[in-house]
Amino acid sequence: MKVFNKKSEIWFAVVWIIIYVVGSSMADNISSIIGVEKSVTLFWNIVLTVILYSFVKKNELQNYYGLCGIKYSAKKYLYYIPLIILASVNLWSGVKVNYSLIETVCYIGSMLLVGFLEEVIFRGFLFKAMSKNNVRTAIIVSSITFGIGHIVNLFNGSGTDIFSNFCQVCYAIVIGFLFVTLFHRGKSLWPCIITHSILNALSVFANETGSKQYQVFVAMILCAISIGYSLILMKTMPASEE
Secondary structure (H helix, E strand, O other), rough: OOOOOOOHHHHHHHHHHHHHHHHHHHHHHHHHHOOOOOOOHHHHHHHHHHHHHHHHHHHHOOOOOOOOOOOOOOOHHHHHHHHHHHHHHHHOEEEOOOHHHHHHHHHHHHHHEEEEEHHHHHHHHHHHHHHOOOOOHHHHHHHHHHHHHHHHHOOOOOOOOHHHHHHHHHHHHHHHHHHHHHHHHHOOOOHHHHHHHHHEEEEEEEEEOOOHHHHHHHHHHHHHHHHHHHHHHHOOOOOOOO
8 A cells, every 4th residue: 555655754754753752752751750760651652552553554554564474484583592682681680670560560561662663663664764765775774773762861861871871872773783684584573573672671670780891791792693693684584575
């Protein structure tokens, strides 16, 4: 079903990125002011999820945006082992209860939806819009935009310092590259959505360490896994036919 022309599809993606990033930052700040972390953010993410999924379903764009079944066998994905490792990163330094019960519930719910929203917006809307002109450029821009979008964590009351945020942006760009490779080659967003959602949700139990050396170590491991897995996928899965 033809919904966009090339130019309007790109602008559609850009507008949604702005709405998501700005709205999420404001929701986080309001949640902090209220005194219940992620409470307003959860409501905001639910609203966005309903709107986006309704749009995709109404226009029968599930296959186009990857909200469809997984095409390849688990063996092609190396039984998802690299994705499981990535998803567990927030537990590597131990487990800790960081929030109250209600905040934990809001945090987990919000983060699960973030995985869906960011994958649909960055890998679905933005990548698909740009790939019509040049797939390589689309992969690069989608990955970098996804990473840079995490700069917002400096201003949303999360307490992230500049060094930690820099590490986060760097590995987010590389993980973004992995996710867009997964989508482009595998034709389904679900492996990306599930991994992204679990990774984010488990951050509520992260035992944060202030060691810069540890943060660099983790960033390097995540980048190595993401790049290595991407290269393997490029060999095990044929390039998608657009």
